[in-house]
């Protein structure tokens with residue numbers, strides 16, 4: 001059924017479970033609206049015959065709809081809308097929550113190309129290789145204007161915004177080559193801002209990645225400028241710590257929960273912060289990014305507005321890496337054994 005409708009509507013292939021689910025909802029919406037249209041037009045036709053004027057002097061009587069008429073008119077379409085919502089909302093929630101074991105790939109859009117970087121190397125321009133059957137999280141940012149990362153076969157589209165980063169994820173289960181588009185008009189060569197998604201069998205991907213890391217990983221596409229793509233290392237969070245040290249973040253922010261010139265980074269991610277303006281915000285990715293670009297806009301209550309802006313002083317990948325570093329700083333669970341939970345170099349909270 002799904003496949004038949006996909007062909008009928010001339011939609012691209014589905015290469016992930018998410019794509020099949022999105023199409024399932026799409027087809028359900030199309031079918032219910034078509035069924036509703038058939039019902040409405042049939043009733044209209046029947047009314048035209050049943051209530052036609054039978055003589056020249058016939059007068060139309062006034063009809064007052066009863067309460068149950070009103071209830072059906074409002075209730076049935078509302079129930080259909082709510083049903084669509086009940087199917088679509090869990091799909092949306094799933095797409096916003098990458099699995100914890102997802103492989104990270106850093107994506108940077110710029111006029112007019114896509115750059116991809118794996119946390120441990122290598123980096124590539126306009127070719128994104130991923131293993132089939134494994135979740136992949138994309139950390140997406142832009143170096144200039146708004147772009148949008150779009151792979152029709154995955155039914156995944158996510159904006160790339162300068163000065164902050166967004167994320168999405170997918171689990172492609174069908175090896176092959178697929179087109180990546182830019183789906184946000186970004187200038188003269190917007191239509192040419194293409195890349196290729198190569199979904200490889202997992203074994204082949206592992207071999208390729210190992211091969212790349214053995215060789216001069218970053219030389220693949222010429223040497224990028226420092227900070228332009230992430231350097232090889234164990235994870236994006238580790239890169240972020242290096243950037244935080246280099247930029248002096250840790251001179252004012254502790255990572256062990258102690259109060260310093262600025263709020264501590266420990267458990268900052270996801271915390272509800274009270275601002276000096278009296279408002280509260282959740283310390284999520286957009287807030288953390290904004291704090292670096294425009295610190296004066298949202299000062300946490302009880303702290304001085306002394307932080308300089310890092311706009312232009314850090315590249316988007318560096319900003320994203322620092323955010324990932326902050327996200328990694330969590331108090332280990334109380335009952336965790338010595339080998340569980342993240343380990344910090346700094347002293348634990350007293």
Ligand code: CUA
Pocket residue numbers: 109110112146147148182183184185186187190191193
């Ligand atoms: Cu980049 Cu359109």
